[in-house]
Amino acid sequence: MHADRIASAWLIRRFIDKQASFKFVDSKGYEPQPGELRFDMAEAEFTHEDDRCTFETLLLRAGLTSDPALTAIAAMVHELDIADGKFQRPEIMGFSALMSGICATTSDDEARIARGSDALDQFYGYFSKCGV
16 A cells, blocks of 8 residues: 555545545455445546546545645645656655655554555645645
8 A cells, every 4th residue: 555545545534535444455356345435446436547646536526626735735646656747846755755654664554544644634734724
């Protein structure tokens, strides 16, 4: 689990469905149970579309693109996940180190989401206050 999936889980729980729960499964050939929605995996309902990473797809489809703080975070997630040079935000290198550190210090998916969520809350607070 890396930046796009961690950030997408944060976005879902913080802005889309506060009661969301996650099941960690093998991404190949998983058949969802009734009521389950998949994200950031093959054949998922929410995943990469066109040149967008999963976080950007969720942001767009949930109608959250008018929030400048979320779009700033989306740019950072995009660069870590797709690395196409589309966005040149100065925070990307620090964000990359932070997310890599989270992934290096635990292999537990829930712990990664929790630690990443704490960090993303701070980025969101900063971008909200500074007006991006």
